[in-house]
Amino acid sequence: MENTTQPLLFLNDILKEINKKDKLHFKRINSNIINVKKNFPLEFEELLDLVFNYYNFVHLSPNQISNDYLKMINDYRIDGLYFYKHGKYRCENQQMAYKNVYSNSEIMSYYMNALLISQILWKHHFNIYMYFQSQLKVLFNNSEKLKVLDVGPGHGFFSYLVKKNFTQYEKMDLVDISETSLLMTKKIIGYDEDKIKYFNKDIFLFDETNKYDFIVLGEILEHLDNPKEILLKLANLLNKDGMFWITTPTNSPAIDHVYLFNNKEEVLELVKSAGLEIVDSKSFIAEDVDEETANKKRITNLVGLFCKKK
Numbered sequence: 320m321e322n323t324t325q326p327l328l329f330l331n332d333i334l335k336e337i338n339k340k341d342k343l344h345f346k347r348i349n350s351n352i353i354n355v356k357k358n359f360p361l362e363f364e365e366l367l368d369l370v371f372n373y374y375n376f377v378h379l380s381p382n383q384i385s386n387d388y389l390k391m392i393n394d395y396r397i398d399g400l401y402f403y404k405h406g407k408y409r410c411e412n413q414q415m416a417y418k419n420v421y422s423n424s425e426i427m428s429y430y431m432n433a434l435l436i437s438q439i440l441w442k443h444h445f446n447i448y449m450y451f452q453s454q455l456k457v458l459f460n461n462s463e464k465l466k467v468l469d470v471g472p473g474h475g476f477f478s479y480l481v482k483k484n485f486t487q488y489e490k491m492d493l494v495d496i497s498e499t500s501l502l503m504t505k506k507i508i509g510y511d512e513d514k515i516k517y518f519n520k521d522i523f524l525f526d527e528t529n530k531y532d533f534i535v536l537g538e539i540l541e542h543l544d545n546p547k548e549i550l551l552k553l554a555n556l557l558n559k560d561g562m563f564w565i566t567t568p569t570n571s572p573a574i575d576h577v578y579l580f581n582n583k584e585e586v587l588e589l590v591k592s593a594g595l596e597i598v599d600s601k602s603f604i605a606e607d608v609d610e611e612t613a614n615k616k617r618i619t620n621l622v623g624l625f626c627k628k629k
């Protein structure tokens with residue numbers, strides 16, 4: 320069997336399992352996959368390889384992956400019902416998220432396995448990587464010796480793309496509160512002599528005095544009680560001309576989402592209130608609707624933005 324077909328066959332097996340267990344959901348993600356494969360064939364193959372290698376490494380079968388994934392979808396449905404009824408997220412604060420999710424290796428394990436496959440199954444997750452990569456080329460010179468901090472890397476796809484595009488990067492520090500999550504990051508990003516360091520820590524307890532050129536905050540703000548606090552802390556760790564990459568979803572009920580953004584403007588306002596200036600931003604809506612409809616119907620919009628200090 321050829322190496323390039325193996326990940327695709329594996330993915331097809333996962334999709335078949337999802338179809339067997341949840342036909343309606345399968346329909347939704349299958350149309351995403353068809354579009355993504357058509358529009359970004361090489362990039363899709365590259366991310367699928369990362370996903371495939373990870374699952375292979377930890378010996379997860381398509382059956383197990385589909386079960387983990389559908390468990391997460393079921394969690395979303397429960398949190399979604401609460402959200403649409405009460406207009407707020409069910410998880411009340413970050414301490415509760417830590418107790419119920421990050422410190423629970425059983426939950427964290429199926430959640431992270433599921434989030435990993437969602438990076439290629441969901442169009443808003445996949446498309447944000449395409450935007451991120453294209454903007455890296457516009458905003459940076461790829462020979463820059465970047466010092467990078469990734470907060471809550473999870474699967475670590477953003478750092479993977481930075482490492483690939485900036486081969487002369489100077490260092491990469493990755494900080495995650497969850498041990499389970501960081502184990503996944505380590506397997507996906509790996510090591511590079513002493514240039515890559517992993518820290519199993521709450522970012523609020525991360526004491527670093529050296530400054531960074533690029534700080535990645537992928538889907539973190541919505542996990543915090545007071546997201547402005549983290550922006551202020553991290554702005555102190557950013558070099559004068561350094562850049563932040565921030566992503567966060569609006570209207571996105573989940574077991575560990577605490578802070579509700581109702582629309583993209585609220586995200587941009589929060590970032591500006593922390594003394595940061597938006598360089599570029601884009602919306603990635605989870606369904607095929609425009610932004611106004613997404614806001615009205617409270618459909619998730621994954622906002623991606625680059626910003627720097629004023």
Ligand SMILES: C[S@@+](CC[C@H](N)C(=O)[O-])C[C@H]1O[C@@H](n2cnc3c(N)ncnc32)[C@H](O)[C@@H]1O
Nearest residue numbers: 471472473494495496497500521522537538542
């Ligand atoms: C949804 S995942 C995000 C993964 C990835 N960065 C992305 O953009 O998709 C959230 C990650 O943030 C981590 N996390 C949540 N609160 C944190 C905190 N206070 N300090 C460090 N990591 C945190 C979680 O353990 C998890 O790995």
